[in-house]
Amino acid sequence: MLSPTEAKRILEAALLSAQEPVPLAELRRLFDGEFGAEALRRLLDELRAEWAGRAVELVQLAGGWRFQTRRELLPFLERLHPEKPPRYSRAVLETLAIIAYRQPVTRGDIEEIRGVSVSSQILQTLEGRGWIEVVGHRETPGRPALYATTTRFLDDLGLRSLQELPPLEEVARTLELETAPAPPAGNQPLETRPAGVGE
Amino acid sequence: MASAAPLARIYGEPLAELPDDLYIPPDALEVMLEAFQGPLDLLLYLIRRQNMNILDIPMAPLTRQYLEYVELMRARNLELAAEYLVMAAILMEIKSRMLLPRPATPEPEEGDPRAELVRRLLEYEKMKLAAHRLDALPQLGRDVFAIAVRVERESAARLPEVRMHDLVEAWRRLLHRARLRAHHTVLREPLSVREHMSHILRRLGTHRVLEFAELFDPARGVAVLVVTFLALLELARERLIEISQSDPRAPIYVRIAHAQSH
Numbered sequence: 001m002l003s004p005t006e007a008k009r010i011l012e013a014a015l016l017s018a019q020e021p022v023p024l025a026e027l028r029r030l031f032d033g034e035f036g037a038e039a040l041r042r043l044l045d046e047l048r049a050e051w052a053g054r055a056v057e058l059v060q061l062a063g064g065w066r067f068q069t070r071r072e073l074l075p076f077l078e079r080l081h082p083e084k085p086p087r088y089s090r091a092v093l094e095t096l097a098i099i100a101y102r103q104p105v106t107r108g109d110i111e112e113i114r115g116v117s118v119s120s121q122i123l124q125t126l127e128g129r130g131w132i133e134v135v136g137h138r139e140t141p142g143r144p145a146l147y148a149t150t151t152r153f154l155d156d157l158g159l160r161s162l163q164e165l166p167p168l169e170e171v172a173r174t175l176e177l178e179t180a181p182a183p184p185a186g187n188q189p190l191e192t193r194p195a196g197v198g199e
Numbered sequence: 200m201a202s203a204a205p206l207a208r209i210y211g212e213p214l215a216e217l218p219d220d221l222y223i224p225p226d227a228l229e230v231m232l233e234a235f236q237g238p239l240d241l242l243l244y245l246i247r248r249q250n251m252n253i254l255d256i257p258m259a260p261l262t263r264q265y266l267e268y269v270e271l272m273r274a275r276n277l278e279l280a281a282e283y284l285v286m287a288a289i290l291m292e293i294k295s296r297m298l299l300p301r302p303a304t305p306e307p308e309e310g311d312p313r314a315e316l317v318r319r320l321l322e323y324e325k326m327k328l329a330a331h332r333l334d335a336l337p338q339l340g341r342d343v344f345a346i347a348v349r350v351e352r353e354s355a356a357r358l359p360e361v362r363m364h365d366l367v368e369a370w371r372r373l374l375h376r377a378r379l380r381a382h383h384t385v386l387r388e389p390l391s392v393r394e395h396m397s398h399i400l401r402r403l404g405t406h407r408v409l410e411f412a413e414l415f416d417p418a419r420g421v422a423v424l425v426v427t428f429l430a431l432l433e434l435a436r437e438r439l440i441e442i443s444q445s446d447p448r449a450p451i452y453v454r455i456a457h458a459q460s461h
Contacts, residue, residue, distance in 0.1 A: 016348040056346050067346035071337045077344075085341045090236055093330035101329055113322055116237030116282050156339040166332035168325050 002034060008047050011040075021064035021155050062154035062161055088125070095122050099132050100153070100165060104146035106138055123147070131156070232272050238286030239323040241268060246320070253320060256313055258297050262290040289316065395430035400439065403455045411442070411451035 010030055015022055024037055044065060048058040056067050095118055098110045110118050126132040131153035137143040154161065235241045245264050246253055269287055272279050296312040337343050399414060414431065415424050434440040444451045
C-alpha cells in the first residue's frame, strides 16, 4: 500500500519524464488500479499545488497532464535563444480560428468566411503541426473534406476543451440584422461552439 | 476627393492628399496593400477606420473608396485576387439596389440589400479577432515548453536484463564448451601427424619391421587411422622409413630406412 506522498512522487516522475501529456487513465496504470480516478485527480491537484511558485508548473490539458515552463519566464529563456520561433501568418491564424470555432468545416466554408481562396499550403501547415485533421466528408458534389481541430491543438494551446477557447467577440450588435435573408442552407456555420468536442 | 478617407493622420490631423514632395518608399504602399487578407478585410479596414456604422453602411462612399484601393493595387501591378473584383461587383450591385425606390410595404423576401454583406463582414471580423485571441494564447514551443526530464529510461530500457540465473546458465554453457574443447585437444594432440611419425619411428625402432596393418589401431577411430596414414606418407617422403611390397597381393612391410640413404 502506497502512501499518498509516495504515490505523488511516482506521478511526478511519470509526468516529468513524459514527452506528451499523460491522460489520467494512463497514470492509473502506474498504480495497478490501487487508486481510483477521483483519488488520483486529488493527488494531481496536490502535486500541482506543491509545484506552485516553481519555474515549472503542472497543467491539465485535453490530452492529459503535463509539466511545462511558466510563461512569464519566456523573456529570460529567449535571451539564451534569441532567434524567435516564426509566427504564423494572418491567413494561417484566421483559417485556424475558423476551423476551431466553426468546426467541422470544409475549405469552401473557410473561403466563404474569409472572402478569399484558402491555399493548400495553409491547410498543410496546420495539418503538419498536428492541429487540424480531416474528420469526414460533406456529402455534396466533390465530397469536400471536413476539417476539425485535434487534441494536440488544445494541448499545445494549453486548453482542456474547445469550451475554453476565448469567447467570440461581437464587435457590433446584430439587432438590425433581423431583416437579413435566410442564410444559404447547409452551409451555415453554427453560432454556438460545438459542445464537448474536446473530450 | 475631399470626402475620401484621409491617407494618414499627422498629429491627429487628417491628411487628404500626399504632399508633392513626400517621398514614399516604393515598396511601402505595396506592403500595406498586401497586408489585406482579402476584400472583406479591406472593407472592414475602410469601415472601421472611418467609424462607419457597420449596420448602416453608407454604400456610395464605401464603394468609391474600395474601388480606389483596387485601382491602386491594379496600377501597382500587385497580384490582384479575383475576389477583389467580385466584391467590387457586389458593392456596385448593392449600391444600385439601394437607389431603387422601396415599395411601401416591403415584401418579406425583400430585405436590406446590404444584409448579406454585413453578415459576412461581421462573421469575418469575429474570426479575425478570434485569430488574434488564439495567437495570444500561450503556445507550446513558442511561449511555454514541455518538460521532458532526461530519464534513465532511454538507456535502461534498451539494455537487456541480466539475472543471476542467466549468468549461471552462461557459465555452465561455457564450462560445457570448455569440456568439449578439452576433449578435442586431447584428441588433437595424438592426431598431430608429427607425433604419429615419432610414434611409428619408436615402434619401428623396437620391432625393426612391421606389417603395414600392424601400424594401425582401428579401435582409436577413423581420425587416428587417417593421421597414422599421413604420418607414414610423411615419413616415407622424408626417407625415414621404407615401405616395401614384393608383389601386388603380398603384405606391405614398413621398416626404418637404412642410414646410408640419408
